[in-house]
Amino acid sequence: MDSGNTLRIRFTVNEDTRELDVFPMARLLDVLRQQLQLTGTKEGCGEGECGACTVLLNGEIVNSCLVPMAQVEGSQITTIEGVAKGDELHAVQQAFIEHGGAQCGICTPGMVLAAVDLLSRNPNPTENDIRTGLAGNLCRCTGYMKIFESVVRACQRDS
Amino acid sequence: TGQALYVDDISFPEMLHGVTVRSSIPRGLIKQISFDRSMPWDEFTVVTAADIPGANHVALILEDQPFLAANTINHPAEPIVLLAHKDKYLLEEARRSVSIEVDELPAVLSLEDSLSKKEIVWGEDNVFKTFRVNKGDVDSAWANADLIVEGEYETGAQEQLYIENNGAIAIANPDDGVTVWASMQCPYYIHKALVKLFALPEEKIRVIQTETGGGFGGKEEYPSLIAGHAALLAWKSGRPVKMIYDRAEDMVATTKRHPSRTRHRTGVTKDGKLVAMEIDFVIDGGAYCTLSPVVLSRGTIHAAGPYVSPNVRINSRAVATNYPPHGAFRGFGAPQSIFALERHLDKVAAAVGLTPAEFRRRNFIHEGETTATSQVIREPVDMEGLLTRALDLSDYHAKQERFKRENANGSGGLKRGIGFASFMHGAGFTGSGEVYLQSVVSAEATSEGTVRILAASTEIGQGTNTIFSQIAAEALGLDLDLIEVVRPDTSSVPNSGPTVASRTAMVVGKLVESAAIGLKQTLIGAGLLSAPYSQGEFQNACAQYIKKFGPLRSSSKYEPPPNVHWDDEKYQGDAYGAFAWAVYVAEVLFDELTYEAHVEDFIAVQEVGRVINPTLAAGQIEGGVAQAIGFTLFENVVWENGRMLNNQMTNYIIPTTVDIPPIRVFFLENPYAYGPGGAKGIGELPMDGAAPAILNAIENATGISFNGVPLLPEDMMEKVSTTARGDRFE
Numbered sequence: 086m087d088s089g090n091t092l093r094i095r096f097t098v099n100e101d102t103r104e105l106d107v108f109p110m111a112r113l114l115d116v117l118r119q120q121l122q123l124t125g126t127k128e129g130c131g132e133g134e135c136g137a138c139t140v141l142l143n144g145e146i147v148n149s150c151l152v153p154m155a156q157v158e159g160s161q162i163t164t165i166e167g168v169a170k171g172d173e174l175h176a177v178q179q180a181f182i183e184h185g186g187a188q189c190g191i192c193t194p195g196m197v198l199a200a201v202d203l204l205s206r207n208p209n210p211t212e213n214d215i216r217t218g219l220a221g222n223l224c225r226c227t228g229y230m231k232i233f234e235s236v237v238r239a240c241q242r243d244s
Numbered sequence: 245t246g247q248a249l250y251v252d253d254i255s256f257p258e259m260l261h262g263v264t265v266r267s268s269i270p271r272g273l274i275k276q277i278s279f280d281r282s283m284p285w286d287e288f289t290v291v292t293a294a295d296i297p298g299a300n301h302v303a304l305i306l307e308d309q310p311f312l313a314a315n316t317i318n319h320p321a322e323p324i325v326l327l328a329h330k331d332k333y334l335l336e337e338a339r340r341s342v343s344i345e346v347d348e349l350p351a352v353l354s355l356e357d358s359l360s361k362k363e364i365v366w367g368e369d370n371v372f373k374t375f376r377v378n379k380g381d382v383d384s385a386w387a388n389a390d391l392i393v394e395g396e397y398e399t400g401a402q403e404q405l406y407i408e409n410n411g412a413i414a415i416a417n418p419d420d421g422v423t424v425w426a427s428m429q430c431p432y433y434i435h436k437a438l439v440k441l442f443a444l445p446e447e448k449i450r451v452i453q454t455e456t457g458g459g460f461g462g463k464e465e466y467p468s469l470i471a472g473h474a475a476l477l478a479w480k481s482g483r484p485v486k487m488i489y490d491r492a493e494d495m496v497a498t499t500k501r502h503p504s505r506t507r508h509r510t511g512v513t514k515d516g517k518l519v520a521m522e523i524d525f526v527i528d529g530g531a532y533c534t535l536s537p538v539v540l541s542r543g544t545i546h547a548a549g550p551y552v553s554p555n556v557r558i559n560s561r562a563v564a565t566n567y568p569p570h571g572a573f574r575g576f577g578a579p580q581s582i583f584a585l586e587r588h589l590d591k592v593a594a595a596v597g598l599t600p601a602e603f604r605r606r607n608f609i610h611e612g613e614t615t616a617t618s619q620v621i622r623e624p625v626d627m628e629g630l631l632t633r634a635l636d637l638s639d640y641h642a643k644q645e646r647f648k649r650e651n652a653n654g655s656g657g658l659k660r661g662i663g664f665a666s667f668m669h670g671a672g673f674t675g676s677g678e679v680y681l682q683s684v685v686s687a688e689a690t691s692e693g694t695v696r697i698l699a700a701s702t703e704i705g706q707g708t709n710t711i712f713s714q715i716a717a718e719a720l721g722l723d724l725d726l727i728e729v730v731r732p733d734t735s736s737v738p739n740s741g742p743t744v745a746s747r748t749a750m751v752v753g754k755l756v757e758s759a760a761i762g763l764k765q766t767l768i769g770a771g772l773l774s775a776p777y778s779q780g781e782f783q784n785a786c787a788q789y790i791k792k793f794g795p796l797r798s799s800s801k802y803e804p805p806p807n808v809h810w811d812d813e814k815y816q817g818d819a820y821g822a823f824a825w826a827v828y829v830a831e832v833l834f835d836e837l838t839y840e841a842h843v844e845d846f847i848a849v850q851e852v853g854r855v856i857n858p859t860l861a862a863g864q865i866e867g868g869v870a871q872a873i874g875f876t877l878f879e880n881v882v883w884e885n886g887r888m889l890n891n892q893m894t895n896y897i898i899p900t901t902v903d904i905p906p907i908r909v910f911f912l913e914n915p916y917a918y919g920p921g922g923a924k925g926i927g928e929l930p931m932d933g934a935a936p937a938i939l940n941a942i943e944n945a946t947g948i949s950f951n952g953v954p955l956l957p958e959d960m961m962e963k964v965s966t967t968a969r970g971d972r973f974e
Binding site: 118119124125126127128129130131132134135137164165166168169174178184185187188189190191194201215216217219220222223224225226227228229230231232233 | 245246248249250252253402405406407409420456457458459460490491636704705706707859860862863865866867868869870871879889892893894900901902904906907
């Protein structure tokens with residue numbers, strides 16, 4: 086690649102500061118997966134429909150396949166690798182494991198981040214809040230029932 | 245946590261990326277392949293059919309599908325040239341710089357044109373496979389019928405839409421042979437295909453399953469192609485090659501559910517007993533045979549449902565067209581033929597003046613009675629009980645009354661309806677399939693006293709590893725954490741058959757159980773263990789055995805249950821060792837303004853033998869019902885000249901969190917003697933019942949009978965607006 090067109094970008098990923106030379110229009114998804122080897126963020130559609138590439142950018146959920154690196158300068162990113170604290174799983178992760186919220190696992194990183202984001206804004210969501218909060222994340226295995234149940238259980242565990 | 249590695253998460257040093265150049269026309273002859281001079285082609289690895297070291301066909305049932313088309317194009321996604329380069333972006337440009345010059349031939353793009361032989365596009369008559377099922381004497385039975393009801397029903401293609409696209413990585417050279425890592429359901433399908441493609445001995449081919457992000461049949465036979473392509477590029481370049489489809493390519497090129505057309509002619513007496521059923525079932529196989537004969541077989545056997553009719557005739561055909569090959573998808577032909585039957589029986593019930601429930605009650609099959617293939621049911625079957633339970637749980641009768649009243653009062657342009665379907669699904673391979681497969685599972689003890697289960701059955705999200713661990717732990721009386729299910733790798737696991745046909749828990753699980761019991765018996769036989777024993781005693785015994793005699797391993801091979809007979813010629817006999825039985829009820833809200841139908845409540849009641857793991861079992865049912873709701877109301881493949889036009893998640897719509905009703909799942913348990921701990925197959929069953937239940941509910945709401953899926957608002961608008969108001973609610 087022609088390095089003449091790249092831009093130096095500083096941002097934090099899972100609380101580590103990173104400084105990278107990247108193309109301004111490179112997708113955040115590719116930089117996370119290829120340059121930082123954070124492969125927990127998945128690509129499902131490449132057009133912002135499926136939510137498999139969900140990450141938190143400055144505390145808000147985004148589809149990282151739609152975020153150009155130019156927008157990442159100075160921001161804080163949380164990926165699925167940054168959700169657990171060391172060996173201690175987040176309540177949402179634990180609930181997904183115990184209540185069948187994950188089957189094949191490919192949508193799970195994005196789904197967990199969307200659920201973490203939902204609970205951070207609304208610690209006691211109704212079923213309708215959960216449905217709306219996760220509507221940007223597609224799952225083809227579960228039919229969503231066990232995902233809703235997992236989110237409800239995660240709230241109970243938290244409170 | 246994001247730690248699990250799917251195929252696209254794996255890299256090797258010096259790895260290249262691979263892409264496929266495909267045809268753009270549905271049918272024609274390749275005249276010339278030209279490479280635009282602006283690209284630095286010497287940097288690329290270029291593979292065509294001429295580079296194939298062995299046989300240029302994907303070994304499966306027939307040998308008709310090439311890995312790379314050499315002369316003839318039979319569908320618009322036919323692979324012709326493969327390219328590899330280290331730079332993914334340059335590779336994309338290169339793909340667009342290859343042009344395929346063709347002489348176009350007329351294509352066949354409908355079932356009707358294929359059946360009428362408008363053009364012969366496959367074999368001598370466009371027919372991949374025909375089945376004929378005969379029970380009794382249909383021709384003379386019509387005379388005994390008071391009423392004959394006819395109907396025609398259609399179902400469309402459906403994309404599996406696993407969230408992880410198809411992908412493979414290969415390392416291949418003449419010294420070490422070929423190693424492939426891929427997202428897959430069936431390691432030994434790929435193994436067999438690569439042996440032929442490279443003309444190498446079996447031990448030179450190694451296939452390893454990576455974490456697999458959903459399959460649903462879409463990773464049953466297709467991965468043989470992408471694995472072969474990656475391996476051909478690796479063989480020629482001498483470097484590791486990764487090939488990952490993006491969503492658009494995955495949707496255009498890979499298999500979908502077979503579209504179908506079913507015609508019913510049904511004779512009944514005036515008190516609602518079935519006298520004769522004549523069923524004509526046709527599926528569109530696409531350009532190559534793939535698994536169409538097996539899909540057709542399952543669809544044919546399920547076409548007459550869980551009912552008894554003394555006279556049944558089923559004629560079925562899988563025919564060729566110039567669409568990309570259709571292939572395996574959860575349910576495997578049964579959702580298509582069951583949709584037709586369960587829609588049709590509501591019509592027959594209305595014609596004889598019975599409710600849908602009462603009509604079915606008068607015809608349900610019981611223990612000792614025979615199915616369409618003359619299989620005597622040898623297990624207790626309680627379809628009446630399932631129906632009663634499902635109607636009670638859904639408050640069916642009260643709701644029907646209430647909806648009738650409310651709908652008649654206008655109800656502000658919103659109409660509600662409730663409908664159901666009753667059905668069965670055979671578990672395991674059809675007929676003699678399991679006997680031919682000769683599946684093997686091994687169990688191996690370590691000196692620490694842990695037990696490793698070796699099988700080629702894949703974990704694809706459905707819970708194989710948990711179920712196998714539970715079965716082995718229960719058989720040996722050990723804790724779950726002492727059992728390890730080894731990742732499928734053809735160099736270390738025996739062939740336990742493909743992960744398909746709802747066979748993994750029931751058929752392979754039974755082998756896991758007997759292999760595990762074999763370990764225990766070996767230890768007891770060696771005098772190192774006696775029952776009852778503690779976990780510690782078992783672990784000690786393993787350590788002593790290995791010290792004294794060496795490796796401790798036990799293998800178990802498939803044995804058919806006693807008294808199972810199947811006649812492939814007549815298509816008669818015991819089609820499946822066991823059936824799962826079910827009644828599903830759907831409640832629908834129909835909006836007269838937008839013509840949208842929304843499923844508001846869904847009850848799934850089934851008998852699947854003993855439930856091994858309630859969370860996983862309910863997860864299978866809920867996921868299958870959600871896919872079936874997609875099949876019914878959302879998922880529409882738009883074709884243009886044989887090619888999928890809406891090959892994006894933006895315009896091929898699958899249900900989201902807000903589209904799925906509460907799915908309420910209930911199991912009635914009736915342990916099956918030949919399944920592990922009494923279990924039967926479960927995975928495909930939930931795909932079968934939703935479509936007819938929902939369309940029956942829409943008819944209940946609107947008074948209009950729809951006979952095809954997917955059923956989109958625009959389809960409903962057309963029929964609702966052309967049906968005079970007076971014709972409804974008479």
